[in-house]
Amino acid sequence: MAMLWSKISALLPLNEEQFPLQFSDKVESSVVDILKRSRRQLYSNATSNSCMLNAQIILDISWEKLNTGTWRHVDKEWRRVYSYGCLFKVAALCHEDPSRDKILQAVRTCDMGLIMGAAIMDNILQAVVRILQAEVRKSSKEDETAACAEVKRIKTESPCVLVVREELAVPRIKCPSLQSFNINYLLPLRPVILEGIIDHWPALNEHPWSIEYLRHVAGCRTVPVEVGSRYTDEEWSQTLTTVNEFIDQYVLNKSGVKGLGYLAQHQLFDQIPELKEDIRLPDYCCLGEGEEDNITVNAWFGPGGTVSPLHQDPQQNFLAQVVGRKYIRLYSPKDTDKLYPHQSQLLHNTSQVEVENPDTEKFPEFVKVQYLECVLQPGDVLFIPAQHWHYVRSLELSFSVSFWWS
Amino acid sequence: MRWFGFGFNAFGQILKVFHPKELRSYVERSGCCLKTSRISASWSRRASLHLDGECVREIATLTLCKLDLNRIGYTSCCFPGYPLNLPLVTGGYIAPKPPFYRPLSPHLTAKSLALGAKHAILLSVSGAVYTWGLGSHGQLGHGGLTSEEEPRVVEALWGMPMSCVATGGWHSVCISDGGDLYVWGWNESGQLGLPSRALCQDTASSPSEKPQDGEKHEVFISIQAFPALLDVTPSCEIRTISCGSRHTAAVTSEKSLLAVGEYGQLGHQTLISLDEPQRVEFFKEQQMCVVDVVCGAWNTFAAVAKEEVACS
Numbered sequence: 001m002a003m004l005w006s007k008i009s010a011l012l013p014l015n016e017e018q019f020p021l022q023f024s025d026k027v028e029s030s031v032v033d034i035l036k037r038s039r040r041q042l043y044s045n046a047t048s049n050s051c052m053l054n055a056q057i058i059l060d061i062s063w064e065k066l067n068t069g070t071w072r073h074v075d076k077e078w079r080r081v082y083s084y085g086c087l088f089k090v091a092a093l094c095h096e097d098p099s100r101d102k103i104l105q106a107v108r109t110c111d112m113g114l115i116m117g118a119a120i121m122d123n124i125l126q127a128v129v130r131i132l133q134a135e136v137r138k139s140s141k142e143d144e145t146a147a148c149a150e151v152k153r154i155k156t157e158s159p160c161v162l163v164v165r166e167e168l169a170v171p172r173i174k175c176p177s178l179q180s181f182n183i184n185y186l187l188p189l190r191p192v193i194l195e196g197i198i199d200h201w202p203a204l205n206e207h208p209w210s211i212e213y214l215r216h217v218a219g220c221r222t223v224p225v226e227v228g229s230r231y232t233d234e235e236w237s238q239t240l241t242t243v244n245e246f247i248d249q250y251v252l253n254k255s256g257v258k259g260l261g262y263l264a265q266h267q268l269f270d271q272i273p274e275l276k277e278d279i280r281l282p283d284y285c286c287l288g289e290g291e292e293d294n295i296t297v298n299a300w301f302g303p304g305g306t307v308s309p310l311h312q313d314p315q316q317n318f319l320a321q322v323v324g325r326k327y328i329r330l331y332s333p334k335d336t337d338k339l340y341p342h343q344s345q346l347l348h349n350t351s352q353v354e355v356e357n358p359d360t361e362k363f364p365e366f367v368k369v370q371y372l373e374c375v376l377q378p379g380d381v382l383f384i385p386a387q388h389w390h391y392v393r394s395l396e397l398s399f400s401v402s403f404w405w406s
Numbered sequence: 407m408r409w410f411g412f413g414f415n416a417f418g419q420i421l422k423v424f425h426p427k428e429l430r431s432y433v434e435r436s437g438c439c440l441k442t443s444r445i446s447a448s449w450s451r452r453a454s455l456h457l458d459g460e461c462v463r464e465i466a467t468l469t470l471c472k473l474d475l476n477r478i479g480y481t482s483c484c485f486p487g488y489p490l491n492l493p494l495v496t497g498g499y500i501a502p503k504p505p506f507y508r509p510l511s512p513h514l515t516a517k518s519l520a521l522g523a524k525h526a527i528l529l530s531v532s533g534a535v536y537t538w539g540l541g542s543h544g545q546l547g548h549g550g551l552t553s554e555e556e557p558r559v560v561e562a563l564w565g566m567p568m569s570c571v572a573t574g575g576w577h578s579v580c581i582s583d584g585g586d587l588y589v590w591g592w593n594e595s596g597q598l599g600l601p602s603r604a605l606c607q608d609t610a611s612s613p614s615e616k617p618q619d620g621e622k623h624e625v626f627i628s629i630q631a632f633p634a635l636l637d638v639t640p641s642c643e644i645r646t647i648s649c650g651s652r653h654t655a656a657v658t659s660e661k662s663l664l665a666v667g668e669y670g671q672l673g674h675q676t677l678i679s680l681d682e683p684q685r686v687e688f689f690k691e692q693q694m695c696v697v698d699v700v701c702g703a704w705n706t707f708a709a710v711a712k713e714e715v716a717c718s
Contacts, residue, residue, distance in 0.1 A: 030450035034416060057416055060704075061449065064575060064651060068523045069540060237628075345552070 004103075005094055007131050011124055016043045020121065021084070026077045034058055035081070038088040051092035058085035066116060079118035083125060086113030090128060100139055104220055107132045108242070111222035114271050126273070136220050162327055162375055162395060170330065170374040170382065182287050186316070189385035191330050191372060194284075197381055203278040203322050204379065209399055210323070211247055217274050219244040226262045230307045232350060251303045251397060262306040268299035279401055282318050282381065290406035300400040310339065310351035310391040315404040317384040321376040324398030328382060329355055330372045331389035338365035339389055355391040376400075407697070409445055413650075413705025417450045426688045426708065429454070447702025499526075510557070522573035523651075527580070528557055533567025535560045535580055543576040544631035545591035551631065562633045563588065574649030575703075580633075585643025585659060588633040595652040596681025599636045599666040600627040638664065638683055650701035655708075656683070663689055663696040663708050
């Protein structure tokens with residue numbers, strides 16, 4: 001296992017002098033002092049305990065900064081400091097023949113840096129986690145065969161059948177030309193389901209996304225998970241778990257604990273490049289004015305029953321369905337006042353109404369409003385125009401990929 | 407007064423990590439030994455005010471420098487970096503953004519002001535508590551997570567005169583005239599003394615934490631948006647309080663020091679965080695009476711009465 005450390009240290013600069021620690025004035029000198037101490041320890045024979053201690057100090061102080069004020073306003077410098085803390089902690093964990101447990105802790109630390117931090121040293125944490133994952137996979141070959149049985153079990157538990165009324169159905173069109181999509185749907189901001197446009201995705205061909213595949217590619221990786229029936233509920237919260245834990249607890253319900261979990265609105269493909277290789281950017285995004293780099297790609301993975309309450313987003317959305325089916329309802333922004341949006345700043349883009357069980361006394365206008373609905377199947381891509389209200393409920397185990405573009 | 411410190415010590419602010427250690431008195435060049443009368447601490451520095459009143463020496467591993475501190479009205483002072491504490495002035499307070507001088511309502515006669523990472527709490531002479539600033543973690547005590555631009559009275563405490571207020575990074579505490587402790591804000595590290603989910607998960611491996619048979623669901627509090635009365639056992643009155651970034655310390659009428667929250671700064675000689683207030687046994691064992699407490703961001707300083715009188 002000294003091999004592991006040699007692989008990781010090969011990613012690091014040759015010596016202390018070449019290890020960059022540049023920060024703006026936002027990061028006070030006392031914190032930079034601790035960072036320098038950690039750097040010194042990295043290249044000397046410091047004990048793993050004292051390295052951990054300094055790394056933890058860096059993580060704690062930057063974590064406090066990350067939790068101060070609104071996330072949008074957190075200075076990028078503090079996120080970089082946090083990433084350095086993660087790097088030093090990983091070094092401390094992997095230095096002396098780490099156990100499998102320590103390696104998993106190191107993977108989690110890299111993920112925290114990738115999720116909460118900002119890229120440092122050419123995104124070194126991404127390179128480190130790749131090495132660590134390879135190490136984890138070596139020792140877990142046996143666990144993967146057990147996974148096949150559990151998938152078969154899910155398939156036999158067939159979900160209910162949902163019928164979409166024809167007059168309310170979202171129109172479907174197969175592989176339209178860029179021009180016809182632009183003229184008929186994008187410019188007039190009309191929703192439509194595009195069929196056949198993701199048939200070439202590896203996620204639907206060479207690497208069909210399944211529970212086994214996801215466990216293999218990302219099982220030990222830490223991701224943010226939403227817990228609770230919907231984000232407007234008081235009981236709703238977010239937590240961080242590994243993909244394996246998420247699948248065990250919320251998809252397979254192994255622990256028998258009640259409650260929904262949803263891996264929602266997470267830029268998983270930035271965190272796990274192998275999954276990014278399985279999808280493609282829809283060509284139709286080029287019809288927008290924005291840069292390709294500014295397109296936000298989110299993963300939505302969870303069991304049947306996950307709900308996104310009726311809400312609107314500021315950008316155009318391609319919602320690509322890869323695994324399982326979702327029921328989706330769409331309302332026009334023209335009818336916003338009849339959808340009773342929350343008054344608060346935080347939730348003003350969300351309706352107060354429970355779409356499939358509306359309180360007709362509190363929200364009398366709601367039931368009169370026209371809508372479109374559909375059941376999105378694997379291979380479908382739903383175009384949700386900007387500001388168009390949408391409600392989503394998964395009918396079974398589901399994995400969708402959304403593209404927010406302008 | 408003798409001062410003991412424990413907690414974060416990466417910059418030599420105190421001498422040892424979690425066993426309370428006495429702070430050395432400062433010896434002047436003339437050989438005269440000055441006793442410490444007041445302490446204030448930031449994340450990486452500690453300042454001590456010595457008995458001759460006007461000189462402040464900064465104690466740190468790197469440099470010793472002398473600062474003149476003639477302004478009054480500070481409730482706590484800090485060094486650049488973390489966080490910036492601002493004084494009460496006649497008729498108002500100084501804010502970090504323009505307008506820099508903000509008047510307090512003429513109906514408000516302020517007694518003390520405490521500042522957290524991004525919020526402020528003000529105690530009026532009549533015992534009313536006002537809060538404003540960032541509300542994202544419930545630290546304003548108004549029942550929600552919205553921020554307030556102007557001082558707003560904490561209605562839940564209206565009618566109960568408070569004698570002392572303090573703030574941590576994201577939490578607020580105050581003591582009533584009768585010695586009751588009220589807490590609100592973030593409890594992620596147990597700093598409110600209420601059950602914290604994060605701590606339960608950390609200690610889940612120990613057998614005493616196993617849930618009993620039956621439908622017992624423990625209630626965890628991550629954010630307490632309204633002030634809550636904290637039950638302290640054994641029951642006692644709280645005399646004074648201080649908060650660090652994520653911990654809280656209190657001196658009781660029995661001259662004991664209670665501490666709750668993030669690791670080593672609790673002085674309980676462990677690195678485990680606590681979400682239930684516990685007495686710092688060190689002082690009891692040494693038969694010392696704790697009379698005051700001041701928290702730095704990640705450490706705690708306790709003042710012990712000079713005479714080792716029997717503490718009732």
